[in-house]
Amino acid sequence: MKIFTSALKAKFLLVLLFFPFFSFAQINGNYILSGIVKDDTGQPLPSVSVKIKGSTTGTTTNLQGKFSITSNAKFPLRIVFSSIGFLPQEFEVKNSSSLLSVQLVTQSLIVNEVVVTASRQEEKILRSPVAIEKLDIRAIRNSPAPSFYDALENVKGVQMITSSLTFKVPNTRGFNIPNNFRFMQLVDGVDMQAATLGVPLGNAIGPTELDIASIEITPGAASALYGMNAINGMANLITKNPFTYQGLSIYQRTGVNHVDGIDVDPSVLTETALRYAKAFNKKLAFKINGSYMHGTDWISNTRSDQNTNNLKSANPAYPALNGANNAAFDGWNKYGDDALAG
DSSP states (O other), X not given: OHHHHHHHHHHHHHHHHHHHHHHHHHHHOOEEEEEEEEOTTSOXXXXXXXXXXXXXXXXXXXXXXXXEEEEOOOSSEEEEEEOTTBOOEEEEEOOSSSOEEEEOOBOOOGGGOEXXXXXXXXXXXXXXXXXXXXXXXXXXXXXXXXXXXXXXXXXXXXXXXXXXXXXXXXXXXXXXXXXXTTOEEEETTEEOSOTTTOSOOTTTTSOOGGGEEEEEEEOSOOHHHHOGGGTTOEEEEEEOOTTTSOEEEEEEEEEEEOTTOSSSOOEEEEEEEEEEEEESSSSOEEEEEEEEEEOOOOOOOOOXXXXXXXXTTSOTTOGGGSGGGOTTOOBTTOTTOOTTOO
């Protein structure tokens, strides 16, 4: 009889210990909705916005097209799926017991594309008063370029000069120069050119690829709306809305450059980016972007003399000072020996 009483007390104590956890789960009332989103060919769709209609709760799909949302909204509820280049769809969910499988249909009609750069307000691309090209998320994702900024080179009328890993200069209207002072670059309508140089430094101070919704390019003159700096054209990088695209996104890229090993040994090139967005209500939201790139850029190591002895700035009257004996030797990339600096 004593053994039975002890066992009964032990079971009762175990129930009391777990009771607070069961009570908390019941009071909290949270559940998880999960599923996968595919395109009309059956391939997983990343970066699809998944949002519970009538609330600020939402997330985006990962690279495998999967998503999960934690919510305490009452059933039945409606979930809205949207992605640039696809028709938005809305589904009713009655419980959280099943895995959701959604297929989005491609939206390929150009007449439905909306731009804002041409006249500073939303309008259909076919009604734009100036020529304008647009790259959406699908076009960027399908581009063979290593980054979204390199994909600009695939746009009609745009040429790209690569000066370094992070310094890429877009050119339009035939003005193919290393420093395009008359090509304006905006991010959500804000001028992002270097204040001291007056030129766009590629995407060195722009958003990460995780936050790009679309890119609008005006290859012709846009000075009527944007001033003298837009004579040669302009690019407007439009970022994702934190109310629509919520959640955490991370990507890591790794590669190798200088594979020929002629001037520099092969080195690893890496880039890491992070984006986090959250909406607190229908009027307040925030997002954070960050990226880090590490690699070995090109190295100019020629030591050719740019002030040879036959020039007036050297010693042409003294042939003995030719070649290695040139006292005014000035190597192209030998710093600290500028004989002409005074």
